[in-house]
Amino acid sequence: MLYKKLYSKSVALLAITGLILTLSSCGDYQSNVESGNREGTLHWGNGTEPQSLDPHIATGVPEHHIISSLMEGLVYKDGETLEPRPGVAKSWDISADGRVYTFYLRQDARWSNGDLHNAHDYVWSWWRALQPALGNLYAYMYFPIANAKAYYDGEINDFSQVGVKALDDYVLQVTLTEPIPYFLQLLDHYSTYPVHRATVEKFGTADQRGTRWTFEGNIVGNGAFQLKEWKINRRITVERNPHYWNAENVRLNQVVFYPTENVTTEERMFRAGQLHYSGIPSDKIQTYSQSDDPSLRIQPYLGVYFYRLNVDKPQLSDKRVRRALGMTINRDQLVSQITKGGQIPAYAITPPGTMGYYPESDLAFDPEGAKKLLAEAGYPNGEGFPTTEILYNTSEGHRKIAVALQQMWKKHLNIDVILLNQEWKVYLDTVSNHHYEIARAGWIGDYVDPNNFLDMFLCNGGNNRTHWCNPVYDQIILQQVPKAQTHQQRLELFQQAENILLDEMPVIPIYIYTSNNLVHPTVKNFGRNILNQANYREMYLEPQKTEAID
Numbered sequence: 240m241l242y243k244k245l246y247s248k249s250v251a252l253l254a255i256t257g258l259i260l261t262l263s264s265c266g267d268y269q270s271n272v273e274s275g276n277r278e279g280t281l282h283w284g285n286g287t288e289p290q291s292l293d294p295h296i297a298t299g300v301p302e303h304h305i306i307s308s309l310m311e312g313l314v315y316k317d318g319e320t321l322e323p324r325p326g327v328a329k330s331w332d333i334s335a336d337g338r339v340y341t342f343y344l345r346q347d348a349r350w351s352n353g354d355l356h357n358a359h360d361y362v363w364s365w366w367r368a369l370q371p372a373l374g375n376l377y378a379y380m381y382f383p384i385a386n387a388k389a390y391y392d393g394e395i396n397d398f399s400q401v402g403v404k405a406l407d408d409y410v411l412q413v414t415l416t417e418p419i420p421y422f423l424q425l426l427d428h429y430s431t432y433p434v435h436r437a438t439v440e441k442f443g444t445a446d447q448r449g450t451r452w453t454f455e456g457n458i459v460g461n462g463a464f465q466l467k468e469w470k471i472n473r474r475i476t477v478e479r480n481p482h483y484w485n486a487e488n489v490r491l492n493q494v495v496f497y498p499t500e501n502v503t504t505e506e507r508m509f510r511a512g513q514l515h516y517s518g519i520p521s522d523k524i525q526t527y528s529q530s531d532d533p534s535l536r537i538q539p540y541l542g543v544y545f546y547r548l549n550v551d552k553p554q555l556s557d558k559r560v561r562r563a564l565g566m567t568i569n570r571d572q573l574v575s576q577i578t579k580g581g582q583i584p585a586y587a588i589t590p591p592g593t594m595g596y597y598p599e600s601d602l603a604f605d606p607e608g609a610k611k612l613l614a615e616a617g618y619p620n621g622e623g624f625p626t627t628e629i630l631y632n633t634s635e636g637h638r639k640i641a642v643a644l645q646q647m648w649k650k651h652l653n654i655d656v657i658l659l660n661q662e663w664k665v666y667l668d669t670v671s672n673h674h675y676e677i678a679r680a681g682w683i684g685d686y687v688d689p690n691n692f693l694d695m696f697l698c699n700g701g702n703n704r705t706h707w708c709n710p711v712y713d714q715i716i717l718q719q720v721p722k723a724q725t726h727q728q729r730l731e732l733f734q735q736a737e738n739i740l741l742d743e744m745p746v747i748p749i750y751i752y753t754s755n756n757l758v759h760p761t762v763k764n765f766g767r768n769i770l771n772q773a774n775y776r777e778m779y780l781e782p783q784k785t786e787a788i789d
Contacts, residue, residue: 270512271495276761276782279492281775284505284517287632287663288472288498292453294429295368295375298667298702300683303429305496308477308775309351309460310432313342313361313411314423318766318774321687323423327356327433327461327484328411337418344409349482350435351465358405364433366398370446376671376701377430379694380685383422383721385414417721424686435459463489463776472498483776490779500633500662506757509534515759515780516773521579521636524755534757541593541684541769542752543585543692546629546644550745551706552676554625559616561744564677565602566609567651568644570750577639580755585748587737588682589692596689596730598737602748606651613652621653630659631679632666640749641679670704678704683752684770689733690720696740707745712736 271282289302294310297303313328328342348356365384368375369391382388385402389395402414415422425431436445438459443450451457455469463485464477475496479489499505502518509517519527519535527535548555548564555561570584583591587598610620618624629645631637638660645656656677661669670678682702684691694700694716698708715736723729740746754771764778 272512272515272759272761275495275515276780279490279780281491281494281516281762281778281780282514283494283496284508284514285475285496285498286502286505286518287500289475290664290667291449292458292466293448294432294434295364295373295377296448297429298376299663301496301498301663304773305475305477306429306432307772308462308464308494309458309466310429310434310462312428312432313344313426315774315776316424316427316768316770316772318764318772318777319768321424321768321770321772323427326427331423338415340413340415340422341406342411342413344411345484346409348461348484350459350461351480351482352435352459353482354435354437354459356433356461357408358411359408360433360436361411362403362405363436365401365403365431367434367439367445368430369398369401372446374448374701375430377428379697379700379702380425380428380430382717383415383417383419383425385416388717419690419721421686421688421690424688428685433461435461464491464494467493474498485776489776491775494775501635503635509757509759514757515762517757519580519755519757521577521639521755524580527757533760536754536756536758536767537581538754538767538771539769540752540754540771541590541687542682543588543590544582544640544679544681544749544752545585545588546747546749547670547675547678547680547705548745548747549673549676549678549705551673552627554618554627555676557616558743559612560618561747562742563609563612563616563652564648565744565747566605566612567647568747568749569604569647571604573640573643574750577643578636578750581753583751583753585750588696588740588746588748589689589733589737590684590751593684593689593692594687595726596733598689598734600737600741602741609651613654618654624652624654626655626657627676628657628659629677629679630661630666630669630675632663633660637679673704673706680746681752687769689730690716693733693736693740696745705745707743709739709743712739715739 275282285304286301289305291297292306294306311326313326314323315326317324327344327348329345330343332341344358350356369378369381378391386400390401404412406412438452442452455466458466463480463483465480467476467478469475476493478493503520505517506519508514548561550556574582574584586600586602589598591597629641631641641658648654648656669675695702697713715732720729720732723732758765761780761783763781765773
């Protein structure tokens with residue numbers, strides 16, 4: 240099946256290339272960018288085919304791009320400052336103790352089919368998101384809400400005891416267990432978006448995965464755009480939603496998302512005028528930079544590139560082995576010779592400077608120390624260590640990193656590693672089902688707080704996926720951090736948790752991301768923020784003078 244998909248993608252890429260060459264020979268040819276600038280259609284390189292458009296199932300940046308155009312939360316983040324702005328909620332009150340949030344919803348809010356949209360939609364949607372059978376990897380994002388974790392864990396069965404209430408059709412009240420500084424930021428994450436109950440139930444039960452409710456012609460959302468077409472491995476097109484509460488101020492008419500896993504092909508499409516936005520291969524960054532190309536956009540990015548280790552695998556069950564692997568990665572060499580985009584070597588999972596948190600770490604490039612640890616674990620000079628597999632999702636950049644680590648571990652530890660790549664959706668299923676040994680991973684912040692990086696690794700957390708579990712770590716993150724009286728106390732507790740994570744090393748931090756993209760100069764209002772989040776509701780296209788509208 241994998242080979243068949245890869246073959247189909249190769250044919251599709253050849254067809255795209257042929258089309259570009261054919262059209263460029265015609266005198267009246269207009270590129271996607273030129274026609275898009277005139278018609279208000281943004282052409283977006285999206286990296287890969289999305290796994291799902293169900294906000295309670297999806298995980299990943301490609302999915303986020305599309306879902307955030309189709310759906311909206313109670314608030315959204317400002318494109319520049321990331322401050323919460325009124326979304327479906329026109330305003331809100333916060334109690335003096337910081338535990339009770341009361342949201343006042345817009346009475347002109349509508350679903351994309353014209354149905355009324357009110358507070359009861361949130362109560363039902365959040366109930367759905369906390370159904371264990373649904374397999375929501377972000378269920379833990381709800382745990383700050385009073386009794387949400389107890390309900391999810393089956394300790395209570397009555398959802399009315401969870402701290403979310405519709406006081407009337409347009410007033411939603413949310414009660415937290417403890418005050419947290421980032422709660423409003425959570426509400427702009429797609430896992431907290433509401434879903435249209437009638438549509439979900441038309442195609443299956445509330446906790447049923449993979450139904451057709453998100454398919455073309457079926458999905459009903461509440462965002463600035465609605466799904467127009469979904470051509471698998473070709474494009475996903477969304478068009479302006481006339482029922483959106485702020486439709487008159489949405490300036491784009493359409494966004495077309497192209498799933499192109501090969502970033503080199505995507506960059507070629509950008510140069511050919513087929514895309515307004517694309518990724519950039521690491522070996523092209525210097526070329527664009529030296530020519531002062533205005534399309535090149537490099538900026539800080541709140542994210543970490545790391546490797547997951549399946550601690551259930553016998554050779555990876557000993558933390559000394561895991562530490563040895565982490566200590567034989569030359570991160571300086573990786574970022575200077577392979578990624579080449581200003582990335583920062585990572586020796587902790589949390590990016591430095593996140594809300595004033597600068598994690599301390601004893602992790603370093605230390606091959607001799609690593610050899611001693613491996614020998615203590617029973618593998619002197621790598622003897623007896625079984626051949627181990629690195630899994631990564633299809634990408635030339637990921638392949639280069641995997642090859643480099645393969646060589647470093649052979650050189651310094653004398654262990655053999657083989658590589659396996661899978662397309663995005665297959666890779667996600669493989670990792671989620673723990674059918675891997677070592678797997679490439681990345682995490683981009685959903686909100687600006689160290690908690691967003693450290694709560695991933697809670698016992699049985701949906702995004703943990705390593706089978707690592709430490710009750711002390713959980714107790715710090717779930718109980719001590721929320722009760723901290725000062726910001727400094729929070730940071731100290733985060734450091735305690737990070738120390739545990741680094742000592743046991745179920746994940747190996749490799750580098751802190753930078754956002755490296757190509758953005759056509761005609762794209763306006765694409766805010767520069769450390770989450771690299773595009774706000775399609777506010778973006779627009781401004782034709783260049785040579786493209787003046789007739």
